[in-house]
Amino acid sequence: MTSPAPAEPSEGFAGRVVVVTGGSRGLGRAMALGYAARGATVVVASRKLAACEAVAQEAAAAGAAKALPLACHVGRWQDCDQLVRRVLEECGRIDVLVNNAGMSPLYPSFADVDEALFDKVLEVNLKGAWRLSVLAGDRMKQAGGGTILNISSIAAVQPTARELPYAVAKAGLNTLTVGLAHALGPEVRVNAIMPGAFQTDATAGWPEAAVAELSGTQVPLRRLGKAGEIVAAALHLTGESSTYTTGAILKIDGGLAWAPA
Ligand SMILES: NC(=O)c1ccc[n+]([C@@H]2O[C@H](COP(=O)([O-])OP(=O)(O)OC[C@H]3O[C@@H](n4cnc5c(N)ncnc54)[C@H](OP(=O)(O)O)[C@@H]3O)[C@@H](O)[C@H]2O)c1
Numbered sequence: 001m002t003s004p005a006p007a008e009p010s011e012g013f014a015g016r017v018v019v020v021t022g023g024s025r026g027l028g029r030a031m032a033l034g035y036a037a038r039g040a041t042v043v044v045a046s047r048k049l050a051a052c053e054a055v056a057q058e059a060a061a062a063g064a065a066k067a068l069p070l071a072c073h074v075g076r077w078q079d080c081d082q083l084v085r086r087v088l089e090e091c092g093r094i095d096v097l098v099n100n101a102g103m104s105p106l107y108p109s110f111a112d113v114d115e116a117l118f119d120k121v122l123e124v125n126l127k128g129a130w131r132l133s134v135l136a137g138d139r140m141k142q143a144g145g146g147t148i149l150n151i152s153s154i155a156a157v158q159p160t161a162r163e164l165p166y167a168v169a170k171a172g173l174n175t176l177t178v179g180l181a182h183a184l185g186p187e188v189r190v191n192a193i194m195p196g197a198f199q200t201d202a203t204a205g206w207p208e209a210a211v212a213e214l215s216g217t218q219v220p221l222r223r224l225g226k227a228g229e230i231v232a233a234a235l236h237l238t239g240e241s242s243t244y245t246t247g248a249i250l251k252i253d254g255g256l257a258w259a260p261a
Contacts, residue, residue: 011038011235011236011238011239011240011241012038012039012239012240013035013038013039013040013095013096013235013239014038014039014040014065015039015065016035016040016041016095016096017040017041017043017087017091017092017093017094017095017096018032018035018040018041018042018043018095018096018097018098018238019043019045019083019087019094019096019097019098019132019136020032020035020042020043020044020045020098020100021045021046021072021074021083021098021099021100021101021128021132022045022046022074022100022101022102022151023042023043023044023045023046023052023055023098023100024044024046024048024051024052024054024055025046025051025055025200025201026198026200026201026202026227027100027151027195027198027200027227027230028044028046028098028100028101028151029044029055029058029227030227030228030230030231031098031100031230031231031234032044032055032059033055033058033059033062033231034228034231034232034234034235035059035064035096035235036058036059036060036062036063036064036067037062037063038063038235039063039064039065040064040065040096041064041065041066041067041068041091042056042059042064042066042067042068043067043068043069043070043087043091044056044059044067044068044069044070045069045070045071045072045074045083045101046071046072046101047071047072047073048071049069049070049071052069052070052071053069055067055069056068056069066091068087068090068091070083070086070087074099074101074123074124074127074128074129074131074132075120075123075124075127075128076123076128077127077131080128080131080132080135081131081135083132084132084135084136084139088139093139093143094136094139094140094146095140095145095146095147096146096147096148096149096238097132097133097136097137097140097146097147097148097149098148098149098151098234098238099128099129099132099133099148099149099150099151099173100149100151101124101128102124102125102151102153102166102170102202103120103121103124103125103166103202104121104125104153104155104163104166104202105117105120105121106162106163106205107162110161110164113164113165117165118165121165121166121169122165122168122169122172124169125166125169125170125172125173126169126170126172126173126176129150129173129176130176133148133150133176133180133190136148137180137183137184137188137190140184140187140188141184141187141188143187144187145187145188146187146188146189147188147189147190147191147237147238147239148180148184148188148189148190148191149190149191149192149193149234149237149238150173150174150176150177150190150191150192150193151192151193151195151230152170152173152174152177152192152193152194152195152249153166153167153170153194153195154194154195154196154251154253154256154257155167155170156170156171156173156174156194157171157174157194157251157257158256158257158258159171170194173192174192174194174249177190177191177192177247177249178190178247178249181246181247182247185246189242189243189245189246190246190247191237191238191242191245191246191247191248191249191250192248192249192250193230193233193234193237193249193250193251193252194249194250194251194252194253194257195225195230195251195252195253196219196224196225196251196252196253196254196256196257197211197214197215197219197224197225197253197254197256198224198225198226198227198229198230199224199225199226199227200227203224211224214256218256219253219254219255219256220254220255220256221254221255222254223254224254225252225253225254229252230252233250233252237250
């Protein structure tokens with residue numbers, strides 16, 4: 001008996017406009033290049049324009065229909081408004097929004113978490129995603145379709161003392177994902193990915209012993225993830241192979257978390 005033909009392996013994004021926040025490095029850069037390779041118009045947004053320009057060049061070389069670098073501090077409401085305005089001016093539409101920008105500063109103890117740090121963590125990981133999703137989601141709904149992907153964290157369901165404000169923000173992002181899926185359907189789908197520990201700048205500062213313990217004993221796959229290992233899931237959740245999936249929260253963590261997603 002012959003096996004059925006394998007499903008088309010790659011999602012096509014030709015004609016789609018994809019905005020990736022935090023697209024200049026790490027997971028965001030990997031996803032931006034993944035969309036570029038599938039023919040999307042890719043908007044690379046982060047605080048540092050030069051870094052976005054460099055990734056936009058890579059995206060163009062990878063096959064993007066167009067690659068647009070834009071500076072945006074997602075923790076600032078007016079920057080979010082400006083980002084959406086510029087994308088609509090330059091590209092005419094938004095089909096996919098990936099709320100990936102995030103940060104998790106280390107702190108010695110809870111007492112060292114001052115108001116500025118707490119506010120910044122909430123602003124970058126949660127408030128920006130709220131504002132961008134509301135603006136882009138409204139536009140997608142009017143246009144008759146679109147998808148939003150929030151990059152959360154396994155910390156949302158398995159919080160540790162070393163990153164508690166961040167875990168709180170990412171738990172909020174999970175709640176936002178489900179709430180927006182209900183609010184923006186049926187035209188717009190909203191999903192999230194909870195990465196475990198990936199090798200990026202965000203984890204480069206972790207103590208060696210902590211990384212060794214994590215990958216040596218806690219992660220069933222016995223290593224940290226590589227940025228490229230998030231791309232297929234992002235394409236799936238924002239593309240045509242997941243048309244009955246919304247409000248879903250997928251963990252990609254090498255098996256780290258015990259808690260169900
Ligand atoms: N790596 C992990 O192990 C891991 C685990 C769980 C979840 N995550 C989540 O995955 C996402 C990406 O993480 P990553 O590891 O790729 O991080 P990363 O390598 O540190 O990159 C962070 C990206 O976000 C941008 N960014 C930071 N603050 C920003 C702001 N205020 N406004 C706009 N852009 C901002 C950075 O660019 P600029 O500096 O130019 O702004 C950069 O492009 C984050 O949401 C993170 O919480 C990562």
